[in-house]
Amino acid sequence: MVVEISLRGGCMKYRYVGKSGLRVSPICLGTMTFGTSADKKMAFSLLDMAFDAGVNFFDTAEIYPVPPQAETVGITEEIVGEWLQNKNRDAVILATKVAGAASGWFVPPVRFGLTAIDRHHIVRAVEGSLKRLRTDYIDLYQMHWPDTVVPKEESMEAFDRLVREGKVRYLGTSNDTAYGTTKANMICHYNGYKRFESIQNNFSLLNRRFLDEMVEMCRNEKISLLPYSPMAGGVLSGKYNKDPDVSGRFSRYATSPDLRVRNMVLRFLNAKTLAATERYITIAEENDISPATLAVAWSKQFDFVASTIVGATNRKQLEDSLKAMEIELSGETLARCDEVHNDILYPMG
Numbered sequence: 001m002v003v004e005i006s007l008r009g010g011c012m013k014y015r016y017v018g019k020s021g022l023r024v025s026p027i028c029l030g031t032m033t034f035g036t037s038a039d040k041k042m043a044f045s046l047l048d049m050a051f052d053a054g055v056n057f058f059d060t061a062e063i064y065p066v067p068p069q070a071e072t073v074g075i076t077e078e079i080v081g082e083w084l085q086n087k088n089r090d091a092v093i094l095a096t097k098v099a100g101a102a103s104g105w106f107v108p109p110v111r112f113g114l115t116a117i118d119r120h121h122i123v124r125a126v127e128g129s130l131k132r133l134r135t136d137y138i139d140l141y142q143m144h145w146p147d148t149v150v151p152k153e154e155s156m157e158a159f160d161r162l163v164r165e166g167k168v169r170y171l172g173t174s175n176d177t178a179y180g181t182t183k184a185n186m187i188c189h190y191n192g193y194k195r196f197e198s199i200q201n202n203f204s205l206l207n208r209r210f211l212d213e214m215v216e217m218c219r220n221e222k223i224s225l226l227p228y229s230p231m232a233g234g235v236l237s238g239k240y241n242k243d244p245d246v247s248g249r250f251s252r253y254a255t256s257p258d259l260r261v262r263n264m265v266l267r268f269l270n271a272k273t274l275a276a277t278e279r280y281i282t283i284a285e286e287n288d289i290s291p292a293t294l295a296v297a298w299s300k301q302f303d304f305v306a307s308t309i310v311g312a313t314n315r316k317q318l319e320d321s322l323k324a325m326e327i328e329l330s331g332e333t334l335a336r337c338d339e340v341h342n343d344i345l346y347p348m349g
Helices: 040-052 075-084 119-133 152-164 178-191 214-221 232-237 249-253 259-268 271-286 291-300 315-326 331-343
Strands: 002-007 010-016 027-030 057-059 093-098 138-143 168-174 196-200 308-310
Touching: 027 040, 027 315, 040 075, 040 315, 075 093, 075 119, 093 119, 119 138, 119 152, 138 152, 138 196, 152 168, 152 178, 168 178, 178 196, 178 214, 232 249, 232 259, 232 271, 232 291, 249 259, 271 291, 271 331, 291 308, 291 315, 308 315
Parallel strands: 027 057, 027 308, 057 093, 093 138, 138 168, 168 196
Antiparallel strands: 002 010
16 A cells, blocks of 8 residues: 655655555665675765655664674664664664574574574564664564474564564564465464564565565565565676676675575576676666666565665665656566566576
């Protein structure tokens, strides 16, 4: 559902997240680079730039910045928390995440790598985030990735308790499946717990897997997608097409000692993703917009999307993303994008 609200002298079309009372801007500023690729001064500049443009939604996580390292975890939340002190707290929709299970995606460098989505870790995580963010509540608290060991009944009861205690307003999941999300919400339905109102998954012109199955869950269960990586880690900006050795996230990740990180490079940067991106660059040029603006605009136009999460390490990158807030791609342009996908299916696998 879209609502139009006058704010700070302008008019913005805000969207509801799931069946919650959260009304968010169509663009959300992701902060995972704050503290590494973007220092505090630049982070403050980007936060102010987004806020002044009408963005009211900001996303972070306890393990940020990326790549997660024991010596840097929590820095991003501290930066966002310091910035927040000069803003009206009611004007900001703040989202953060509890690290997923160490038995899952990877072993996060928090709580000695023993993380789980159980009562103990959920409570420890939210208390740490509230302290670093310097606030007494979090608008949207998300599970960063699922736990396949701890029973969902325990997880959802613990999340529900946070809402009842006033520490959290609403709940969301991330990097989840249709089964995992609906199973959790079914448990909530029968036990009277607060449910997941959103899911934060990878979704872009180069990764349309969400449309295969997850979209039906979102539409039928009224769960909003908060797409992350709409520019496929910067690949859709076209910079790697111009110069494979350009300074960027995947240039750094290619030499990482972590095999998981190096494999990520191969998934995002390969012959198919670069070939598809070359064609998207042409479509963007024909519309007189940047490839980055095209990518973000495409992501936010779906009815099941509440807000598209964009990242930036400098003001020019954020400027291109923010331009997408005012752009509605034509049916012809969307069809052209579909042609690229049909010709080069699932370039990220």
